Amino acid sequence: MTPFTTTVEGLATDVRLPDGRGPFPAVLVRTPYDRLRHRAELRGWARRGFAAVAQDVRGRHGSPGEWRPYENETADGAATARWIRRQPFSDGRLVAAGGSYAAHCALVLALDAPGDARPDAVIAAVPALGAADTAREPSGVERLAARAGWWAAHGDRRDSDAAALDKALAADPGLLTHLPPADLPRRLGRALPSWPGLWHHRERGRLIARAADARVPLLAVGGHHDHFTEDTVALWRHWGGPSARLLLGPWGHGLVTEPGPDADPAHRIDLGDLYVRWARLALTGDLAPGIRGAIGLGGSPLWLGAGTEGEPYAPRLRLLRGASFTADPEHPVSSEHLTVPAGGTPDRCLLVTPPLPRPLDVVGPVHVALRAAADTPSADWAARLTALTPGGTARRLAVGVTRRADPPGRVTGFTVPLGRLARRLPAGTRLRLEIAGHHFPAHARNPHTGEDPIGAPRLLASRRDVDPAGTRLRLSVLRSRPTPTDPAQEILR
Numbered sequence: 001m002t003p004f005t006t007t008v009e010g011l012a013t014d015v016r017l018p019d020g021r022g023p024f025p026a027v028l029v030r031t032p033y034d035r036l037r038h039r040a041e042l043r044g045w046a047r048r049g050f051a052a053v054a055q056d057v058r059g060r061h062g063s064p065g066e067w068r069p070y071e072n073e074t075a076d077g078a079a080t081a082r083w084i085r086r087q088p089f090s091d092g093r094l095v096a097a098g099g100s101y102a103a104h105c106a107l108v109l110a111l112d113a114p115g116d117a118r119p120d121a122v123i124a125a126v127p128a129l130g131a132a133d134t135a136r137e138p139s140g141v142e143r144l145a146a147r148a149g150w151w152a153a154h155g156d157r158r159d160s161d162a163a164a165l166d167k168a169l170a171a172d173p174g175l176l177t178h179l180p181p182a183d184l185p186r187r188l189g190r191a192l193p194s195w196p197g198l199w200h201h202r203e204r205g206r207l208i209a210r211a212a213d214a215r216v217p218l219l220a221v222g223g224h225h226d227h228f229t230e231d232t233v234a235l236w237r238h239w240g241g242p243s244a245r246l247l248l249g250p251w252g253h254g255l256v257t258e259p260g261p262d263a264d265p266a267h268r269i270d271l272g273d274l275y276v277r278w279a280r281l282a283l284t285g286d287l288a289p290g291i292r293g294a295i296g297l298g299g300s301p302l303w304l305g306a307g308t309e310g311e312p313y314a315p316r317l318r319l320l321r322g323a324s325f326t327a328d329p330e331h332p333v334s335s336e337h338l339t340v341p342a343g344g345t346p347d348r349c350l351l352v353t354p355p356l357p358r359p360l361d362v363v364g365p366v367h368v369a370l371r372a373a374a375d376t377p378s379a380d381w382a383a384r385l386t387a388l389t390p391g392g393t394a395r396r397l398a399v400g401v402t403r404r405a406d407p408p409g410r411v412t413g414f415t416v417p418l419g420r421l422a423r424r425l426p427a428g429t430r431l432r433l434e435i436a437g438h439h440f441p442a443h444a445r446n447p448h449t450g451e452d453p454i455g456a457p458r459l460l461a462s463r464r465d466v467d468p469a470g471t472r473l474r475l476s477v478l479r480s481r482p483t484p485t486d487p488a489q490e491i492l493r
Contacts, residue, residue, distance in 0.1 A: 104207075145443075
């Protein structure tokens, strides 16, 4: 296998070619996380007959220029795709691949680049679809901790320091509590000129809307415990290409290297081998049309077809405390632990179900329907669902946050989506539902004044009232024994 380094439009690019005579199909990974970290991946592709190319995006690591997240990837990716197709090692066929931000690079190449630069297939793992999609929930609530961590590690710098935020928090544990959040760069002690502009992006879903125009096959890969799960599933559902495949396991953002507490040995998959086998079929047009895939059922060894979804089920809820509570942003409900206070002034509404009389397979969307009121003009409503196991362990299942601007004091009915679950819950499990005004630091604190939470200089406590009788937890539950599937067969058929 022949490796070499070159520049394409000035961008640092590594190429590894298979042994033997070409030309070969090619795979392209464009990344802000250092192309050198992809050397083993490139060797794997090359061993299997692909010319493998990894490139540092503009302004990062070996590539010169100014680093502007999400701004230059279509043009730079198109120039690189054209360069690959002009090379004697290329047979013209190209797979764009990547995870997280690199998945964004692959997707914009497929959806936004001119026709002669578009790839013939796309592998998008845990895709970071765009600035607004990563920074905000669909309701507009700001994802503070994740974006602060990413910007501290990668923003406005050529290299990366993955532990930058952790080191800053060790020096100042209250780092994210200081107001306003827009001043975070000053507290980090370095310039982050793109940080304030991140929060000006409010339009989510552009790439999802463009996905309907896709003309190439897609393999979307994600994890139930990843913060981009909903985006991964939406991309798959909306993809307009000849085929779309989804692989969703009980993993975090690192996929199989980051298994969740509900993962089983049966959920370990050789993703590299699967990617290569899928790419070969995609490039030869041998994938069956339509959308298919597999989802791992956490808490069991099973894989289910990606179209599997349960029927609506609303377990009975009993109020423990806090039908009236105070959401005080000076003392917000923490997103970092599942401990709930036993006394004092309630800071959340707590409800619980009876123990499950039998195992429950929850597969599909989860919602909480509320009738509630806040005495402030702006209010966030955070719903967190936790499984209390028979052994006394609390395990986070799902979280949802929505922002409301209802008239102060008026009881209003609304729904808080909690995303999707694919989890087997053992008999004896109780479900605890928390309704709070904050979920911090995962999400920025709503100051309750109507001001932008990122720029707000002051905070105001908010009185909340929840109607327990009007609160419904809506799960999607399989009523019969699920039909297992083989994930490789679903992806490769």
